[in-house]
Amino acid sequence: MAKILIIEDNVANMKLATILLSNVGHVVICAVDAESGLTLARSELPALILMDVQLPEMDGLTATALLKHDPATATIPVIALTAMAMQSDREKSRLAGCDAYIAKPLRYQELYATVDTLLAERKAQAPPVATHPQERYTS
Numbered sequence: 001m002a003k004i005l006i007i008e009d010n011v012a013n014m015k016l017a018t019i020l021l022s023n024v025g026h027v028v029i030c031a032v033d034a035e036s037g038l039t040l041a042r043s044e045l046p047a048l049i050l051m052d053v054q055l056p057e058m059d060g061l062t063a064t065a066l067l068k069h070d071p072a073t074a075t076i077p078v079i080a081l082t083a084m085a086m087q088s089d090r091e092k093s094r095l096a097g098c099d100a101y102i103a104k105p106l107r108y109q110e111l112y113a114t115v116d117t118l119l120a121e122r123k124a125q126a127p128p129v130a131t132h133p134q135e136r137y138t139s
Protein backbone atom coordinates (compact mmCIF):
# COMPACT_ATOMS: atom_id res chain seq x y z
CA MET A 1 0.00 0.00 0.00
CA ALA A 2 1.28 3.43 -0.95
CA LYS A 3 0.14 7.03 -1.10
CA ILE A 4 -0.35 7.87 -4.77
CA LEU A 5 -1.07 11.32 -6.20
CA ILE A 6 -3.12 11.44 -9.40
CA ILE A 7 -2.99 14.68 -11.39
CA GLU A 8 -5.66 14.41 -14.09
CA ASP A 9 -8.23 16.89 -15.42
CA ASN A 10 -10.48 14.32 -17.09
CA VAL A 11 -13.20 13.27 -14.65
CA ALA A 12 -13.71 9.78 -16.12
CA ASN A 13 -10.00 8.99 -16.19
CA MET A 14 -9.55 10.29 -12.66
CA LYS A 15 -12.43 8.13 -11.44
CA LEU A 16 -11.08 5.02 -13.18
CA ALA A 17 -7.50 5.49 -11.92
CA THR A 18 -8.74 6.20 -8.40
CA ILE A 19 -10.92 3.07 -8.32
CA LEU A 20 -8.20 0.84 -9.77
CA LEU A 21 -5.57 2.01 -7.28
CA SER A 22 -7.92 2.10 -4.27
CA ASN A 23 -9.08 -1.46 -5.04
CA VAL A 24 -5.57 -2.78 -4.43
CA GLY A 25 -5.17 -0.85 -1.20
CA HIS A 26 -3.42 2.33 -2.25
CA VAL A 27 -4.32 5.68 -0.71
CA VAL A 28 -5.18 8.06 -3.53
CA ILE A 29 -4.97 11.84 -3.46
CA CYS A 30 -6.22 13.84 -6.42
CA ALA A 31 -5.51 17.10 -8.20
CA VAL A 32 -7.17 18.37 -11.37
CA ASP A 33 -4.45 20.77 -12.47
CA ALA A 34 -0.67 21.01 -12.33
CA GLU A 35 -0.47 23.88 -9.84
CA SER A 36 -2.55 22.16 -7.17
CA GLY A 37 -0.79 18.89 -8.02
CA LEU A 38 2.61 20.45 -7.36
CA THR A 39 1.36 21.85 -4.07
CA LEU A 40 0.04 18.44 -2.99
CA ALA A 41 3.23 16.69 -4.11
CA ARG A 42 5.30 19.00 -1.90
CA SER A 43 3.02 18.78 1.13
CA GLU A 44 2.05 15.08 0.94
CA LEU A 45 5.26 13.62 -0.54
CA PRO A 46 3.42 10.72 -2.22
CA ALA A 47 5.24 7.47 -3.03
CA LEU A 48 4.31 7.84 -6.68
CA ILE A 49 2.59 10.29 -9.04
CA LEU A 50 0.33 9.59 -12.02
CA MET A 51 0.67 12.66 -14.21
CA ASP A 52 -1.67 13.41 -17.09
CA VAL A 53 0.34 15.10 -19.85
CA GLN A 54 -2.48 17.28 -21.18
CA LEU A 55 -3.59 19.55 -18.37
CA PRO A 56 -5.11 23.05 -18.46
CA GLU A 57 -2.62 25.91 -18.00
CA MET A 58 0.65 24.18 -17.04
CA ASP A 59 1.04 20.81 -18.82
CA GLY A 60 2.06 17.60 -17.09
CA LEU A 61 5.55 17.44 -18.54
CA THR A 62 6.39 20.96 -17.34
CA ALA A 63 5.06 20.02 -13.91
CA THR A 64 7.16 16.84 -13.92
CA ALA A 65 10.30 18.79 -14.82
CA LEU A 66 9.63 21.14 -11.88
CA LEU A 67 9.18 18.18 -9.50
CA LYS A 68 12.36 16.55 -10.75
CA HIS A 69 14.35 19.76 -10.23
CA ASP A 70 13.15 20.16 -6.64
CA PRO A 71 15.30 18.04 -4.24
CA ALA A 72 12.25 17.51 -1.99
CA THR A 73 10.29 15.76 -4.76
CA ALA A 74 12.97 14.64 -7.22
CA THR A 75 12.95 10.98 -6.15
CA ILE A 76 9.17 10.52 -6.42
CA PRO A 77 8.53 8.29 -9.46
CA VAL A 78 6.25 9.89 -12.07
CA ILE A 79 4.15 7.94 -14.56
CA ALA A 80 3.08 10.05 -17.54
CA LEU A 81 -0.45 9.43 -18.81
CA THR A 82 -1.25 10.49 -22.34
CA ALA A 83 -3.87 9.83 -24.96
CA MET A 84 -1.34 10.44 -27.68
CA ALA A 85 0.41 7.12 -28.10
CA MET A 86 3.21 8.50 -30.18
CA GLN A 87 6.90 7.77 -29.97
CA SER A 88 7.65 11.52 -29.78
CA ASP A 89 5.54 11.79 -26.62
CA ARG A 90 7.30 8.86 -25.09
CA GLU A 91 10.62 10.60 -25.71
CA LYS A 92 9.32 13.97 -24.48
CA SER A 93 8.05 12.42 -21.25
CA ARG A 94 11.40 10.70 -20.70
CA LEU A 95 13.27 13.97 -21.25
CA ALA A 96 10.96 15.77 -18.80
CA GLY A 97 12.02 13.23 -16.16
CA CYS A 98 9.06 10.85 -16.16
CA ASP A 99 9.98 7.36 -14.94
CA ALA A 100 7.38 5.56 -17.02
CA TYR A 101 4.73 6.22 -19.63
CA ILE A 102 1.22 4.82 -20.03
CA ALA A 103 -0.97 5.49 -23.05
CA LYS A 104 -4.67 6.06 -22.41
CA PRO A 105 -7.19 4.45 -22.40
CA LEU A 106 -5.93 3.09 -19.10
CA ARG A 107 -5.58 -0.69 -18.97
CA TYR A 108 -5.56 -2.05 -15.45
CA GLN A 109 -2.88 -4.71 -16.06
CA GLU A 110 -0.45 -2.14 -17.42
CA LEU A 111 -1.26 0.35 -14.64
CA TYR A 112 -0.74 -2.21 -11.86
CA ALA A 113 2.45 -3.59 -13.41
CA THR A 114 3.97 -0.13 -13.87
CA VAL A 115 2.99 1.07 -10.40
CA ASP A 116 4.28 -2.11 -8.74
CA THR A 117 7.60 -1.93 -10.60
CA LEU A 118 8.25 1.70 -9.72
CA LEU A 119 7.24 1.27 -6.06
CA ALA A 120 9.52 -1.77 -5.74
CA GLU A 121 12.42 0.08 -7.36
CA ARG A 122 11.96 3.04 -5.07
CA LYS A 123 11.78 0.82 -2.01
CA ALA A 124 15.03 -0.86 -3.04
CA GLN A 125 16.75 2.53 -3.40
CA ALA A 126 15.35 4.15 -0.27
CA PRO A 127 17.62 4.50 2.77
CA PRO A 128 16.56 2.44 5.82
CA VAL A 129 14.22 4.80 7.62
CA ALA A 130 11.36 3.97 9.97
CA THR A 131 8.14 3.33 8.05
CA HIS A 132 6.11 4.83 10.85
CA PRO A 133 7.98 7.80 12.34
CA GLN A 134 5.82 7.76 15.49
CA GLU A 135 7.23 4.35 16.44
CA ARG A 136 10.51 6.04 17.27
CA TYR A 137 8.87 7.79 20.20
CA THR A 138 6.80 5.03 21.73
CA SER A 139 9.44 2.90 23.42
Ligand code: MN
Pocket residue numbers: 008009010052053054055
Ligand atom coordinates in the same frame (compact mmCIF):
# COMPACT_ATOMS: atom_id res chain seq x y z
MN1 MN B 1 -6.00 15.85 -19.66
